[in-house]
Amino acid sequence: MELVTINDVRAAASRIGGLTLRTPLLDSEPLSAEFGSRILAKPENLQHTGSFKVRGALNTLLDWRDRGILPAGVVSFSAGNHAAAVARAGEQLGVRAIVAMPTEPVASKVENVVRYGGEIVRTADLAGTCAALAAEHGYPALYPFDLPEVIAGQGTVGLEICADGPEPDLVLVPVGGGGLLSGVAVAVRALAPRARIVGVEPETSNAMSLAVRAGEIVPVPDPTATIADGLMAPFAGRHTLAHVRALVDEVVEVPDEAIGDAWRGVVESTKLLVEPSAALGLAALRTGVVRAPPGGVTVLVLSGGNTDLGRLAAQ
């Protein structure tokens, strides 16, 4: 399967530049002291809509527009962040957005989709409902992770990491369906070839680990068992699996208790409001499943910040 290239990521960056934020790369003094490695955070919680997802969604619609195939509407499925991203991208380009979401989504994620005019259909069967909506309306699916245009858009996160900071030795990326990891891997492998690129999944929602081990896509028994509501992908993607096999050093798994602790830890250390999914990298370091290179540079990709304060304080 053909992989997304660094040129595709660069093209995405120039397409979406004016409509997304170039998030900063932030030094964390407390985390650097904790691990004896310079820890930098890439805070995509500060991105418009509160997650990196706008990058891929916008790149896809802008690419389709450039190619003269922009539809009147799109369908998709999402725990919420991709839904908000599709809604915002649709609003900006005049495209209707209908998104299948879980029956019990995070409240602030629902508000976020509604803010940008997205239409929500609640369902326990995200992918099946998405397919049914596509058939019903005749709209194409803007999939949350398994599209080359989406991967290229998410890759702009990696482009910015390499352009704005010191050369990284280790880049830790949370994994749901693998779109962010795939895109970041394309950029970092090209621009910082010696960097170790590691994806981190919840033990209970480990679609990519299952796929890597089996050599093919395997459905996750119950992806909703994790606190990391943004990483509940029911399966990995064909494109994302191919990118991970070709470009990523390792995909590791962390238990949910560690994610909860790390969630609070990220917020207290970095002063950034993040959602649980964004804490996977710190969870991997704190559990010791991944080691920060002593004296080196470690980048934590903080994927999003759409969460409820009450849940956070209860951690």
Next chain:
Amino acid sequence: MELVTINDVRAAASRIGGLTLRTPLLDSEPLSAEFGSRILAKPENLQHTGSFKVRGALNTLLDWRDRGILPAGVVSFSAGNHAAAVARAGEQLGVRAIVAMPTEPVASKVENVVRYGGEIVRTADLAGTCAALAAEHGYPALYPFDLPEVIAGQGTVGLEICADGPEPDLVLVPVGGGGLLSGVAVAVRALAPRARIVGVEPETSNAMSLAVRAGEIVPVPDPTATIADGLMAPFAGRHTLAHVRALVDEVVEVPDEAIGDAWRGVVESTKLLVEPSAALGLAALRTGVVRAPPGGVTVLVLSGGNTDLGRLAAQ
């Protein structure tokens, strides 16, 4: 009284540059939509120690070192953020730091001072205890706001606002003793002369408003009555009052209920963990006591992020 100049602020910036973060200037799409004004945040919660205070404390010690008068120790008083800043600056320059703090400080602020090796003396009489500690140890006081070197250091916040963003029409700054407001006013008045500079105080801890109205320094009856624990200055300073009278357009007051609401509002809108004191600017906009210029550029200075998550979630 001689005022701090833009050259003093520039000198401070070159002194402290390598030891402080250049915090980004962040666009808030939800707040911009709410007020019909482009709202930018200057997130000093992301600064080392979690507040802008390191700028002034470091500038003072570095300036003293340059002049050959660096002492073996310093004393000060603080609700916590200045204490951590003095402790960190002291640790970096080999200077002992002893700080008078309130009897019931915010827990995370105490931890923060201890992290950097600061020594804490708890007291209800902050300024009196500071003076007694100075006499006991023979150390000079690194006052939290009423020193030209501190004002010049805090002014680097204004320098960065003017250098990194569009020309501001309105800059909103939280006010305790007025050091941040004074410094920011020096820089913004010099570099963006048409900008309106407004300080915002809690109604119940309004040292600067009292001083401006009286034309002299007036003690605040009970500065500890506000939720904004970082703004509990018992009085304005001689230097800060002079700067405010010369350079600031207006100092306004907001009620505590509005601060609590705005606190949660800043966190949810910007995805930044801030402390209540950082929410004064948004409180001023939401209560209507200050109006964001329609179609213009408004900058909210978010002063710090040292707070307890439980208190925030309870708002």
